[in-house]
Amino acid sequence: MATELENRLRSLGIELPTLPTPSTTYAPFIIANRTLYISGQFPMMGEVLHYPGKIGGNLSIEDAQKAAHLCALNILAQVKIACDESFERINRCVRLCGFVNAVEDFSDYSKVMDEASNLMIQVFGNLGRHTRSAGGVSSLPHNACLEIDAIFALEDEEATPFS
Amino acid sequence: MATELENRLRSLGIELPTLPTPSTTYAPFIIANRTLYISGQFPMMGEVLHYPGKIGGNLSIEDAQKAAHLCALNILAQVKIACDESFERINRCVRLCGFVNAVEDFSDYSKVMDEASNLMIQVFGNLGRHTRSAGGVSSLPHNACLEIDAIFALEDEEATPFS
Amino acid sequence: MATELENRLRSLGIELPTLPTPSTTYAPFIIANRTLYISGQFPMMGEVLHYPGKIGGNLSIEDAQKAAHLCALNILAQVKIACDESFERINRCVRLCGFVNAVEDFSDYSKVMDEASNLMIQVFGNLGRHTRSAGGVSSLPHNACLEIDAIFALEDEEATPFS
Numbered sequence: 035m036a037t038e039l040e041n042r043l044r045s046l047g048i049e050l051p052t053l054p055t056p057s058t059t060y061a062p063f064i065i066a067n068r069t070l071y072i073s074g075q076f077p078m079m080g081e082v083l084h085y086p087g088k089i090g091g092n093l094s095i096e097d098a099q100k101a102a103h104l105c106a107l108n109i110l111a112q113v114k115i116a117c118d119e120s121f122e123r124i125n126r127c128v129r130l131c132g133f134v135n136a137v138e139d140f141s142d143y144s145k146v147m148d149e150a151s152n153l154m155i156q157v158f159g160n161l162g163r164h165t166r167s168a169g170g171v172s173s174l175p176h177n178a179c180l181e182i183d184a185i186f187a188l189e190d191e192e193a194t195p196f197s
Numbered sequence: 198m199a200t201e202l203e204n205r206l207r208s209l210g211i212e213l214p215t216l217p218t219p220s221t222t223y224a225p226f227i228i229a230n231r232t233l234y235i236s237g238q239f240p241m242m243g244e245v246l247h248y249p250g251k252i253g254g255n256l257s258i259e260d261a262q263k264a265a266h267l268c269a270l271n272i273l274a275q276v277k278i279a280c281d282e283s284f285e286r287i288n289r290c291v292r293l294c295g296f297v298n299a300v301e302d303f304s305d306y307s308k309v310m311d312e313a314s315n316l317m318i319q320v321f322g323n324l325g326r327h328t329r330s331a332g333g334v335s336s337l338p339h340n341a342c343l344e345i346d347a348i349f350a351l352e353d354e355e356a357t358p359f360s
Numbered sequence: 361m362a363t364e365l366e367n368r369l370r371s372l373g374i375e376l377p378t379l380p381t382p383s384t385t386y387a388p389f390i391i392a393n394r395t396l397y398i399s400g401q402f403p404m405m406g407e408v409l410h411y412p413g414k415i416g417g418n419l420s421i422e423d424a425q426k427a428a429h430l431c432a433l434n435i436l437a438q439v440k441i442a443c444d445e446s447f448e449r450i451n452r453c454v455r456l457c458g459f460v461n462a463v464e465d466f467s468d469y470s471k472v473m474d475e476a477s478n479l480m481i482q483v484f485g486n487l488g489r490h491t492r493s494a495g496g497v498s499s500l501p502h503n504a505c506l507e508i509d510a511i512f513a514l515e516d517e518e519a520t521p522f523s
Contacts, residue, residue, distance in 0.1 A: 057470070059477040060492040066454045066513035067394050068230050074493035128229045133495035136336055143338035144220070151222040166223040167237035167346040169296035170336035173462055173496035175469035183493040187229035231393050291392045299499055306501035307383070314385035329386040330400035330509040332459035333499035350392030 039114055039124070042157060050111040051104065052080040063116045068188045070116050070124070074133065074181040075108035076174075077101035086177045090137035093179050095145055102132075102149035105182040109150075110157065113186060125187040126161035127154045132168035133181040143168050150182055202277055202287070205320060213274040214267065215243040226279045233279050233287070233349040237296065238271035239341045240264035249340045253300035256342050258308055265295075265312035268345040272313075273320065276349060289324035290317045292348040295331035298341065306331050313345055365440055365450070368483060376437040377430065378406040389442045394514045396442050396450070400459065400507040401434035402500075403427035412503045416463035419505050421471055428458075428475035431508040435476075436483065439512060451513040452487035453480045458494035459507040469494050476508055 043050065054076075056062050063072045077084045077100075085101040087093050093101075113124060132147045134140070147168050154162035164184075174181050206213065217239075219225050226235045240247045240263075248264040250256050256264075276287060295310045297303070310331050317325035327347075337344050369376065380402075382388050389398045403410045403426070411427040413419050419427075439450060458473045460466070473494050480488035490510075500507050 057474075057477075057492075059470075059474045059481065060456070061489045062491070064452070064454050064489070064491050066452060069232075069395075071455050071491045071511070073491040074495075126227070126229060128227050129234050130223070131493070133493065134336075135496075138335050140336045141338060141340045144222075148220075148222045151220075155222065163224045163227070165225070165227050165234045165236040165346070166220075167294070167296065167344060168338060169237075169334035169344060170298075171495035172335050172464050172498050173460075173466045175467060175494060177467045181493060181495060183491070185234070232395075289390070289392060291390050292397050293386070297499075301498050303499045304501060304503045307385075311383075311385045314383075318385065326387045326390070328388070328390050328397045328399040328509070329383075330457070330459065330507060331501060332400075332497035332507060333461075335498050348397070 039117060043110070046156060048157070050114065051078065051107050053108065053111050054078045054081050063112045065116060065188065070113070070186040070188055072109055072112045072184040074183040075105045075112065076176060076178045076181055077104035078108055079104070083176050083178055085179050087179055088135050088137060089146065089179050090140045095142055098146040098179060099149045101180045102146050102182070103153060105180055106150035106153040109182065109184045123189055125189040127158055127164040127184065128187050129165045129185040130154070131183050133171045133174060134168055135174045135179045136170045140170060146180070202280060206273070209319060211320070213277065214241065214270050216271065216274050217241045217244050226275045228279060228351065231351045233276070233351055235272055235275045235347040237344040237346040238268045238275065239339060239344055240267035241271055242267070246339050246341055248342050250342055251298050251300060252309065252342050253303045258305055261309040261342060262312045264343045265309050265345070266316060268343055269313035269316040272345065272347045286352055288350040288352040290321055290327040290347065291350050292328045294346050296334045296337060296344040297331055298337045298343065299333045303333060309343070365443060369436070372482060374483070376440065377404065377433050379434065379437050380404045380407050389438045391442060391514065396439070396512040396514055398435055398438050398510040400509040401431045401438065402502060402504045402507055403430035404434055405430070409502050409504055411505050413505055414461055414463060415472065415505050416466045421468055424472045424505060425475045427506045428472050428508070429479060431506055432476035432479040435508065435510045449515055450484070451515040453484055453490040453510065454513050455491045455511040456480070457509050459497045459500060460494055461500045461505045462496045466496060472506070
């Protein structure tokens, strides 16, 4: 699956970012009961946070969209490592939850979160379609503008997961 | 189950709202590993958002309670469709999470969220009792005052799920 | 497991708080599909909320850290009851999600949430490592400064879960 995922990403021209050093107190992902839980991911390239601040404040919708794409790339980078370690297979993306650091009158959630959702569909096809929740937060770790966590379903069947 | 659920709702005099057109980028619900995940639901009647704005601002507690009831009805409407498609059975409601668009000094969460929780208990009996989390958000998609997502457990046993 | 957990806590000198009276409309925990979901826990000692207010406002980082520790103790107290009722065994801590009632320019999430994360690792060893998400909320139930919910994986195997 990791190889398949790598091939898939390569064919789509998607390059995964280097992941930041994991926290010593929590895990970037956990697999339990055939479910892959991924910690909230930030718009990081390695150790560098991109687009810090508040959407609708110092950041435009376009900044927020790039941040969402970067969060989703970090999610995929975690999925890739999780596959290697588990030898299990991704069945599908189940859920994305977005914590959006935006000004009080912000309501363009779809424009921002769709960037992350569309990447999942681009990579996993119909099995990338997921449930989604999103809400506005007053602040975030690292002064990030966006945090997205994810749940994937795993299975150990041989069939290719890509639709 | 869908028929049972329909009968149950009819006997309770509960009419489900027409669901809004689903997003093209995410799914209203996903079933994976015998778990039904439902995307954040809003106080919608079809395409129309009710009670837009901020609880404690332009909206009263009573408005917020009606919004919570409507979010919960949309959750039930998704459950009904999910049952039809999956041929699986609802075992129980597992979790509701409320994203509450309220003013900073708001703390009457129980009054609002209980409207959603009570509907689950009314419909599913003891199996409607769920875990719950809720927090105040600075804004929401569509300028909604409330978003509630849900998790249900499924099983394919024959026993009636209603207690 | 409950006995093991009690012994483990005793050996660590950890005393669990009395739990508050449960809500009539939602459950403090639900077990479904070998997963233990725990409702958002607050910094409560029995019926008394500690450290009410806003982190970075009337509350210091040290207050918030004590609140996080207390939320985590309440999570463990729920785990203990859940074990007794289910006769199932905790496999591992899977996820903590923190709703942090903080001022807008707050970004010291790690300092606060690590108090909860470290307690899980202290009690469950390597199996206490979990995924984590956290975001700033504008307000919380009871005017709490922090709410943390949790997911644990269960298994019914005989092997001791402690690493």
